[in-house]
Amino acid sequence: MELVASLFASDNYTAVKKMMDVSAMRHAAIASNIANVSTPGYKRVDLSKSFEDELKAQIQSRDADAITASVPRTELDTMTPATRADGNNVQIDRELLAMSTNTMNFDALTNFASGSLKQLKMAITGRPQ
Numbered sequence: 001m002e003l004v005a006s007l008f009a010s011d012n013y014t015a016v017k018k019m020m021d022v023s024a025m026r027h028a029a030i031a032s033n034i035a036n037v038s039t040p041g042y043k044r045v046d047l048s049k050s051f052e053d054e055l056k057a058q059i060q061s062r063d064a065d066a067i068t069a070s071v072p073r074t075e076l077d078t079m080t081p082a083t084r085a086d087g088n089n090v091q092i093d094r095e096l097l098a099m100s101t102n103t104m105n106f107d108a109l110t111n112f113a114s115g116s117l118k119q120l121k122m123a124i125t126g127r128p129q
Contacts, residue, residue: 014064016113022047022055023106025072030099033090040086044095048073 029045036042051073058066082089121127 011062011064011067013113013116014067015059016109016116018055018067018070019059020106020109020113022072023102023109025074026102027099027106029074030095030102033095034092034099037088037090037092037095040088042088042090044077044080044090045074046077048075 026047029047033044051070055067055070055072058070077089080089080091083091
């Protein structure tokens with residue numbers, strides 16, 4: 001039982017879980033941007049840059065409690081200029097690229113988490129699958 005608890009409490013597993021949550025939140029932000037590409041005056045949203053910096057620092061410090069306690073936040077992107085007369089600053093090609101990149105990142109994180117669980121299953125059952 002301690003093996004199971006140690007896996008789920010490990011710094012790496014905690015970080016991967018949080019990064020998966022962040023990736024899911026970013027996906028929702030990107031989807032909102034894509035859905036509003038034709039909405040006059042819409043300003044794109046993304047994860048807060050300060051949150052990303054905080055999370056990176058927490059992961060580097062390997063502080064599982066701080067990682068777990070961090071809460072992802074979204075904010076309006078005021079740095080991207082509006083290229084259209086209606087004030088909308090969503091660039092569809094940029095959003096599609098961001099969604100593709102985010103999907104690949106999420107898949108990599110999922111594979112890491114799945115691998116950890118497969119190792120646990122093998123330790124319990126003695127069989128690889």
